[in-house]
Amino acid sequence: MANVPKDLKYTREHEWAKQEGDRVRVGITAYAQEQLGDVVFVELPKVGARVTATKNFGVVESVKAVSDLFAPISGEVAEVNGELGQKPEIVNQDPYGKGWMLVVKPSSKGEWDQLLTAQQYEELIAQGGH
């Protein structure tokens, strides 16, 4: 079973979200990177762009496939992980750490509670992830 840290929240599309003061860090889960296989390309928005909860904010490509990334919460992009441009494989190696993708300044507080808890996400992937 893939690692699902207890202190994070999750989307049904396999992104994680981490509260850091008034900002939220976003990436994809260990389960997601396992399913994707070797990540070879990550396309992310620019700092200052707006992302919307449940909407596409970028793309991650493995050798075999293209997958959309979905924002856990709405807000303005405060930071982007530029290292993924040169070393997309970090997403496989450290999905909850160095493989992070965005830091977002949330525009609404209510959305956080809509996200899955670690336990709910574990149940989702136990059912095959759909």
Next chain:
Amino acid sequence: MTTALKRTPLYHEHVAAGARMVPFGGWEMPVQYTGIIEEHRATRGAVGLFDVSHMGEFEVEGPGALAALQHLTTNDVAALEVGQIQYSVLCYPNGTIVDDLTVYRMSDERYMLTVNAGNIDKDWAHVTKSTEHFKDAQWRNSSEGTGLIAVQGPNAEALVGRLADRDVTAIGYYRFARGTVGEVPTLISRTGYTGEDGFELYAPADGTAQLWKALLGAGRADGATPVGLGARDTLRLEMKYALYGNDIDDTTNALEAGLGWVVKPAKAEFIGREALEKVRAEGLRRRLVGIEMVDKAVARHGYPIKKDGRAVGIVTSGSYGPSVDKYIGIAYVETALAAVGTALEVEIRGQDKAAQIVRTPFHASKVKKPG
């Protein structure tokens, strides 16, 4: 996933090894064991073992076998010696492609054809129906009873040589010999789909697992690694080897696909000859070329190719090439724009990304040339 997927004789070996199994052409096949890039590098650097038992094998025998094959395939089967193999194409009357295949001359009047897994039923119907009027040619579909393991990479010769009851160094490229490997009766074919030296080992279905275990066991010192379909695809992409269903199909003709080297109109009549002669006389409208991304982006099958905003072609295969460390692809492009060095754009999610046509293969071939 449907329950009707077929399984190769190595299915249980793959599951036990922790492979990720996926549906492919009606078969349940390993896409990867540890990781596509790692398996790709293991093949280029040491030796990879591939289960390709899903491929189909047909045999045709009799005084009319040669004439039947000359009628069916584009290459000149009369040029084949016993023990030699030929790459070839099955065409429809309009010159588009039923399948690509290899033809083995087993004896004076007996041949074996190896065809793509997803095309077995279609090809069987095509070859038997198209040669009904050749009375002295008996067809047999031996796909179910035949397993096939590809052993590819710089250490392939040493590994197969150690397990074989004969000298495999004497088997030239696109030649085969019979022998035993790991005590399993095997047709040892010096062919492959990776651009590396190596063999494809045909064995009885009930001996294929024994052969696989023998190769894995004896291959530890050689760095032998099981390799899934994911790396098989990146390895063939780096060589610009066409994949049926991606780069070639019943909408592409054999000449624009770059397979003119196996189209031999001078040999005799064959299905598609007239249409292909017409294409040759009129000139190709488009050509299959190798592209490399200039902008950072991944080209994929079906993405439009443009030149200054105008649609001029389509990507048929694309991914990251681990050995060239670039995003590469194969594409049909209008003939006037098909020269090496031509700057193009690939439309990716609504944005035009810079690419250029490059020389192929993308990665230098290491296959053993006829000596």
